[in-house]
Amino acid sequence: MEAVKLGKPPFVAAALRVRQLIASLAQKHLAQSAILPPPLLSEPRAHNAEVERVVNSFAVQKATAVSLTDLYRFGLEPTAAQCVRNAQFLHHELPIRFAQRVVDLKELPFGLSEHHLVQQSIGHFEDTVQKLASLKQPNVSEEEEDFACLIASVLLDHRQVPMALACALRELHKARRLSGDEQKLLDRRLDDFFMARISMRFLIEHYIASHACHEGFSGVIASACNPFEIVQQASEDVGILCRHQLGVCPEIEVIGDAWRTFRYVPSHLYFVACELLKNSVRAVVQNSEASKAGTLGAASAGGAGSDGAALPPVRAILVCGGETDQFESVSIKIEDQGGGVRRSEMDDMWSYTYTTASYNFDQDMSFPNATASLCQSGNMKSHMEDPIAGLGIGLPLSRLYARYFGGSLDLLSMEKYGMDAYLSLPHFGDDMEILPPPVAASPSQFGSCSKGRNYQAQ
Incomplete structure (x- = not known):
């Protein structure tokens, strides 16, 4: 591929x-x-x-x-x-x-x-x-x-x-x-x-x-959601953000079947892909030998480094499981050579208070009321102003987005080498949305009698 x-x-x-x-x-x-x-x-x-x-x-x-x-x-x-x-x-x-x-x-x-x-x-x-x-x-x-x-x-x-x-x-x-x-x-x-x-x-x-x-859409649900296209778009946007905030970005390779589609919510997959890719590119930039030696900035100024040529690439690999015409799930692996984390810190990665970066909250909390500003400007705050890291909630939120439709997100670290993130998304089926208890059955007008599941049991 x-x-x-x-x-x-x-x-x-x-x-x-x-x-x-x-x-x-x-x-x-x-x-x-x-x-x-x-x-x-x-x-x-x-x-x-x-x-x-x-x-x-x-x-x-x-x-x-x-x-x-x-x-x-x-x-x-x-x-x-x-x-x-x-x-x-x-x-x-x-x-x-x-x-x-x-x-x-x-x-x-x-x-x-x-x-x-x-x-x-x-x-x-x-x-x-x-x-x-x-x-x-x-x-x-x-x-x-x-x-x-x-x-x-x-x-x-x-x-x-x-x-x-x-x-x-x-x-x-x-x-x-x-x-x-x-x-x-x-x-x-x-x-x-x-x-x-x-x-x-x-x-x-x-x-x-x-x-x-x-x-091709029912509300925000795409009838033929193309995971390759979404991850590709996320990689382009994260690349722009990384170069804007860090001065350089490693190459992001998206590998897999570009034509496979399934029923899903593109915005959810896009959010998760962006968060995982942001973590990977930042880790690669900040833990690269060029960065440690202080030569990364010079390479960027010279032009070649601005494309991340001096950095190991980040790869996103997509595989669809099941039959050719009716696959059951989409698996996405995002791998980097950003140094990984210690085994003792793996559980902390899912904590809402864990982050290895800093962020100026006072500056961002000064933005005006969302409704008023959006109605005046007609668009959301530019993604160029979004932080590439430092909030501490992106990774746990990504896991929740995956679990909401019955999927999963797991991490595997090789200390001093890199991190692999494994995202698995099921085909949009007959399951109920996954909610914290207490939860009642679906109303009769929606014609479903299945029960909601406890996402924390996964």
Whole structure:
């Protein structure tokens, strides 16, 4: 199998259309409601007993895991009536899931729940529960459109939450050293929170995207997702980012069958591929002999090094398992010669407080409210401003994205040589979305009776 280079894949244009649709709906909601956007995460928030009562009334209910196949089917050609039914399900389901996230954040141990950024994140989730609870169930198309505008603005207003938690976690890590059992407890709590957050954002994005029929897509689910194209695009974007922030980037080779496709969510695979590739290229650059000898910068200035010629390449190898016309899974191996990590540190790689890099949180937390800024500019913050490392949450989040659809992500390190990451993704089948407990069966209108699985048991 030889490395192949392709043009821009269809998922890029589809993702841009979805992004623009979300921004348009959010802007319409702000104009209709004539309200100010939520405060920045650095502003204080007062306690409200009535809000707490409403949140608790939803939090005690069970979330309803949904069949992924049914979501795909109902997003293919949504009629007005189907859009209303989908909105009715989300109108019932989202307040429960958002309220449970309030409980998750309030129960974070070791003083994290009292951190001002966590408190503000709690406030955002409480505001969302209130908004959803105060909006009557949509029964006609006009009401369904208002509901879509509301949850589009919610989707954007919550974009700062991972950064806020990452900042709070870094401050906790500096203030005290957690024992092994304490770290495992914290990681389990955060796994629950972020897995549920992935599910909420997926449901909202899929519902909104299903309003606009795109060829080859059902909402945000691609009928023929090409993993080679996605990893290739991720490699190009990571290469640009690495050269911008580190001055040089090793060659990234993508090897495998360029024509194989399967039903999947391209944005999820793209996120995981980017995180794994960012880790690999940074490790190669910072642990190369040229970097240690202080000659890497000189090589870059001379031109040849700017293409990573002096660095060992990073390779992404894709293999599809099963029959030729109906494979069962996609396996992706990303290998580098970035030095690896010690065996004793392997478990720490999945911790939300582990990172080998630094990042200026104060600078990034100063970005304005996501909804307002996106509605004004029409696009997201450039990926050139995204950190190549230092947040400490990219790797554990990548594993959750893989597990959400029943996949897996594993690491194998050879100390003083390099790291191999193994990503396995199943064919998009009849399984339920994987959620933290408690979880109820899928609603009857989605026609599924299978049960959700506990992702932490994998």
